[in-house]
Amino acid sequence: xxxxxxxxxxxxxxxxxxxxxxxxxxxxxxxxxxxxxxxxxxxxxxxxxxxxxxxxxxxxxxxxxxxxxxxxxxxxxxxxxxxxxxxxxxxxxxxxxxxxxxxxxxxxxxxxxxxxxxxxxxxxxxxxxxxxxxx
Ligand code: B12
Numbered sequence: 001x002x003x004x005x006x007x008x009x010x011x012x013x014x015x016x017x018x019x020x021x022x023x024x025x026x027x028x029x030x031x032x033x034x035x036x037x038x039x040x041x042x043x044x045x046x047x048x049x050x051x052x053x054x055x056x057x058x059x060x061x062x063x064x065x066x067x068x069x070x071x072x073x074x075x076x077x078x079x080x081x082x083x084x085x086x087x088x089x090x091x092x093x094x095x096x097x098x099x100x101x102x103x104x105x106x107x108x109x110x111x112x113x114x115x116x117x118x119x120x121x122x123x124x125x126x127x128x129x130x131x132x133x134x135x
Contacts, residue, residue: 030127031062033069033086037097037132043087045069055101055120055128056081073117080118086130095134102129 033043047062049055062069070088073081083099084091091098101113101120104127113120122128 029058029122029124031059032127032129033132034129035089035132037134038089043068049122052121054118055122056117058122059117076116079116081116083117083130086132089132091132097132097134100131100133102131103127104129 028046028048031045031047033045035042045062045066045068047058049058049061056073059069059071063071068087070086071083072085072090073083076082083101086099101117102110103113103120103122104110105123106125110129120128
């Protein structure tokens with residue numbers, strides 16, 4: 001038979017576990033802001049992302065905690081959030097400039113993401129690069 005005292009002990013053990021699991025496991029990845037047009041100094045950040053979390057969420061969390069990082073985006077009907085500016089530098093259709101999204105894995109291959117910031121899921125060891133460039 002389960003006594004009330006035993007039930008309480010089980011509950012007390014279980015509750016903190018469920019609370020810590022609720023938001024998944026936070027992990028760091030590296031976010032590097034590169035300006036390939038003006039060749040200004042790269043900026044590196046260590047945002048937190050929950051397991052399976054999207055880049056946009058990690059960027060919003062970073063922006064809220066670090067006054068040296070800010071960004072804006074517009075909403076595209078078909079593809080979701082389009083990264084418009086980073087740290088005050090705006091991409092511009094007229095000048096053919098934009099913020100390109102790149103990822104670099106541990107094996108050093110830089111790949112161009114095939115989705116935007118609203119769908120991109122950073123991996124814990126990855127370096128995500130926001131590259132201001134032209135097309
Ligand atoms: C041209 C193009 C671009 C140009 C758009 C500027 C221009 N005026 O030419 C540039 C080079 C800027 C671009 C950038 C990117 N693109 Co693009 N692009 C295209 C392409 C080849 C044609 C779009 C188009 O002209 N449609 C015709 C016009 C009339 O329709 P439109 O709705 O007005 O088009 C606009 C949107 O498509 C928007 N757009 C373009 N790319 C992207 C990407 C995202 C994530 C968003 C939200 C909007 C968006 O810009 C267009 C012009 O205003 C499509 C593939 C295709 N064949 O459709 C890929 C495509 C839309 N792009 C894609 C991607 C992934 C990107 C990037 C994330 C690539 C990267 N790694 O950096 C970046 C966006 C980064 C950011 N800042 O958020 C993917 C989107 C997939 C997805 N589900 O997210 C597509 C489908 C290609 C693919 N991989 O299959 N792109």
